[in-house]
Amino acid sequence: MIATESVENPFQPEPARIVRQYDLIKDHRFFQIRHLDMSRAMSFTYNPGQFLMLSIPGVGEAPFSISSTPSRPGIIELGIRRTGRLTDALFRKRDNDIVFIRGPYGNGFKIDQMRGKDILIVAGGLGVIPLRSILYYVLDNRDQFGRLYFMYGARSPEEMLFKTEFFQLREREDIECLYTVDRASEGWTGEVGVVTKLFKYLPDIDPEGVNAVVCGPPVMYKFVIKELLKLKIPKNQIQMTLERRMKCGVGKCGHCVLDHLYTCIDGPVFTYWDTLHFRELI
């Protein structure tokens, strides 16, 4: 009993304006976009950890994590690395140019499960982009969560994304910021080494009371999870967000399939418990 005329086309891209953009570091750019239709822009909401499909007509469409928090509505923020045809085209766009988006897609982080808990955010490199969303969500709803630890490892101080923002966070008392770089440069006084080296700075925690969220390059997960398990954090309280090739965002095209799950609808956030069942996951 489907009348196509009245069915929404889930693949329909909607126009959005690039409100502002600037380079984070070389080949990494920050975009603020807003639906052209103002009422749509104001009603648009999402969960931290969700993503958008972004199109440039004639070039194509790809998924991008939302880096802003729904607690600050009206503007969608994306952090994008220039890696190919679509991002090349996107980087040529100027302020006020139009791109096309649809979404939000994916499950997002399990906020309900995280409420009342201590939050441990572990980001590696580009992985900080989706985690920035949950980071600010927690900060904006500070009373709903316990202690907040934010670990971020970058290759070098120069390659830290959102460096100014994140350095300012260190001045807040309601968050513990731990940063590390693989290679220090002059003036860097923080930790040097991979992100797992930061775990030694964690105070004693009650593992049952902690929710960890992890995102980073594929090689990072194994090592970080080992540390989290050492802390005895329950497997279903470890969440990670994954990247996969996607062509639809709504569980049809098949590309992001992991076992019987689709990264686009059952993910991109999975718990470590999930990955034990689906060995291909990480």
Place this chain on the structure above:
Amino acid sequence: MSKTERIEIEPLARVEGHGGIRVEIKDNKVQNVEVRILEGPRLFETLVLGKTPEEDLSIVPRICAICNLSHKFAALRGLEKALGVTVPEATQLYRELMHHGEMLESHSLHLYFLALPDFLGYDNAIAMAEKYGDVVTKALALKKFANKVMRIMGGRMIHGENPILGGFGRLPDHRTLQQLREEAEGFLPFAMETIDLLASLEVPDYMERETRFLCLKPPHDGYGYYGDILLASDGKEYDVEDYKSVISERVVGHSFAKRGRYQDRPFTVGAIARVLNLGDRLTGKAREARDRLVNERWYRNPLYNNFAQAVEMVFSLEDMVRVIDRLLELDQPEIARPTRETGVGTGGVEAPRGILLHHYEIENGLTVSADIITPTAMFLDDVEAFIRRASESLLSKNELDNFELRLEMVARAFDPCISCSTHLVTVEFE
């Protein structure tokens, strides 16, 4: 023009490939004329050595995209002779249909898009379209139709692999044939309008000189584009297997294409040779067209080759209808199989621009020798001769305006497909 001047026309615009004409003039006298073929050597006859006929059939059409199906057809005729393959009537007719497609495609491209702009004084067909929009539109449609025939019979537009030893990989259904028949009939009026247009043109005479014409004589009473007998305008006939004694070849340093001669003199092949040698076999509208256009000057003036192409377009459209009508009566043919693995054969086909000969020697299923003589290789010496004549007559009349363009027109009239001139002699295999 008192001191030595060298006129170079390079590249030869709108000639497919890499031709260049070099004319050396000293004290108002033509010293030297060279049509240079500087496209690199490809050594096709060595490429097929040790290969199966199936591979030969895939490799040799790559000599020239424009007449790729002529090469395929000639190779099929040569290889089938060598291997004792006799194709049924329907297969032969499908091949004729295919060949009509290529003939129409090539002639329409050359006549409407390359030659007519010259006659009418335009840079290209797009410029010509402003005043002759109707002609260009219809010509485009005709060419498209011809491409369709090539695509259906060849398998794709260029280098289709549908024609195979003994038959075809895939044949069109009756519905498709009917459609092609209707379309062919539909283009006849336009082809006849073209005859009217040509009849109204003035054809310059600055290059005129006597020459001889060679073509293949069809194995039936009618006009046609293949055969096993070489027919010369002097009335002589030769078995195509003896082609080496009829057409002598030589190598020149300014050309990777070899040069053929008949009785030690340059000669002309192509549409004009066919219409002159076989024109009295034409019937119907094609006969009307031929009678309307042909005159004594054709024997001296290569520009009439374009007129001959127009006559052949009419013939091809009419003959396609005949071929399809017969095919609709016949069952789909079986693929004919080789009866031997060792043998020798020369396949003769009239490519759009003239006689194309493919000679193969097969031993135990593998190619031990091959010789391919392309039409361009046959007429290049004659092109040089006509260019020399044109230069001399223009110089003597002191007509130096558009000198290069007028020489180019002469070369272009031959419809030289330069890429197909990369050609070789027989390689004797030890």
Place this chain on the structure above:
Amino acid sequence: MPHQLRLIRNDVAPAPTFQTGWVPTVRILKMEPKYFQAFIESLDKFGRVYAPVRRNGVLTWDTPERFEEIVLGGEHTMIPVKKLFHPMRFDMFRFDDSGFTPDYSSSEKRVIVGVPPCEIHSLLRLDEVFMERPVDPYYAQQRRDSAIIGYSCLPGENCFCRSTGTDIVEEGFDLFFVNLGEFYLVWVGSSLGHDMVLVHEDFFDDSVSHDDIKKYIAWRKKRDGMFKKSFDFRSMPDLMELSYESPIWEGFAERCLSCGQCTMVCPTCNCYNVVDVLDISSATSGRRERHWDSCMFVDYSLVAGGHNFRGARAERLKLWYTHKLRAYASEYGKPACIGCGRCVEACPVDINVLTVAEALVTMEVPAR
């Protein structure tokens, strides 16, 4: 063909999945063979008729020029009926500077004649993917616009649909013809099917006798005895799970040509790629196309920046078989394999559900 139980318990009606209407009870009718052609020819008023016909030597779903062209009752088409619902290539949108406009023009009213039970099952499997919210409007429209006329078949050389439970069908058709030789039993599966019957009511007889039922049961028995291939599907999920690290994957990967034929011919494979094609024009206009894709191809899991989650051939093979034999079942409670045997016929190097299933048991990659 419909489940035997339905013959007697006609109070439980199959849900008419995608037709507009509801039939309170299953009607089972009889038809004499002499009426069959006229009946099929009468269906064109419900839409353009598609059926298995031979084109260039290959059986394919296409529009028959004549009734005689239709091939029914056994041989499979090489490409399954999914191509009529999930087209190999189509335009999803036209775009220009002002945005994307959906293109639904590829759909038309159709009557698909001769769909075997396994392929009806395959459509129900595809429904699980495409009709799940959010509904794929392209697929949904093709589904809504198509009537399914099922037709019974006898197993071919490589059929093993008894093992996958797809040799019988309870839903997903408008009419279903069981060919018993001397007559047809015709199940009416939807109100549209009922409307079709009404056009030539005189062809049908609604008094199915006890004797007819006995003939049907005998035919079922005979058919059940004809299967030459089978495999134990129920143990597959566990076996797949246990074999995740098995060396057989590497063994099959050495042999696999990654040609993707298995996925193209598989009635339940639904993967696609989306590509924007610009017009040759200075304006930014063009179309967004959808094409069949395959998880056997190297770029299937390749993301921008060059990371390939399934660069190794073994990973790609494992994904497909895991998906067919375990993962889909965990999600939807039934295998994604419908036992048609197309992969058995299509693979030039004998990698298919049967050889893989066997290797999972023997831990040996069978010789070719």
Place this chain on the structure above:
Amino acid sequence: MSGTKTTTSGGESKGRERPRLGIYGLTGCAGDQLLLIHTEDHLLDIFEAFDVRSFVMASSNPVEEELDVAIVEGSVSTEEQREHLLEIRKRAKILVAAGNCATAGGVQAMYAKDGSFAERMRRVYGDDVKFVTEPIEGSPLDEFVTVDYYLPGCPISQSQVLALLSRLLHGEQPEPYPHPVCHECKLRENRCLLLDKKFCLGPVTLGGCGAACPSNGVGCTGCWGPNPDGNFEEHFKLLQSFGMSKDEIIRRVRNYGGHKILQYIKDLE
């Protein structure tokens, strides 16, 4: 949401100069240029969208200046062509190699680097000829210059060349298509020739041709060049099981493989 139409502030393309295009042929059959001419419906679009500076096969009076895009067909087969290519490269921002000759060397490169070229030249032309330009064994463009985009095939495919041109027109990059011929072959609903033990290079050859040969019952000859993901070893074993010798398989794979096939078969030869 469905059918959303909005007026936007316009893209970057507005008011931009048309990109300058040059189309050139070196040694080959001219089929790739001819194919462009055969795009009838799109040829005028190409001339409209691009400023076609040089395309001597289709239009006279070429203007040999700076180019945004140069499409070069054919192999480098003489010293003069090598120089011509270097000169085009200098003028062109983007260089596209079109066709098997330009991308792999063409059929004339089937004996690539086996040392027989001089002898074969001698066989064909004799000992004494001195040509005005030195012949070179057919070589792909990237032996001498950097190539930005490849359009493989003998000939190239109309849809691929139009897709490339339309992307370049907007300053975008083309979509890669790294699938074997078998992909399109199955979509044409052909019976797999390998099942009938017929020679076919489909699985080890890049697709894009629309399965031109297998659709006519003729095995793929490999003209799109090697599929880097191809399982060459296994495919050769399969063909050997049909009764073909390894030499014959290598010979056939080299017919259109030219220089590019060598790296894939070096361990198999």
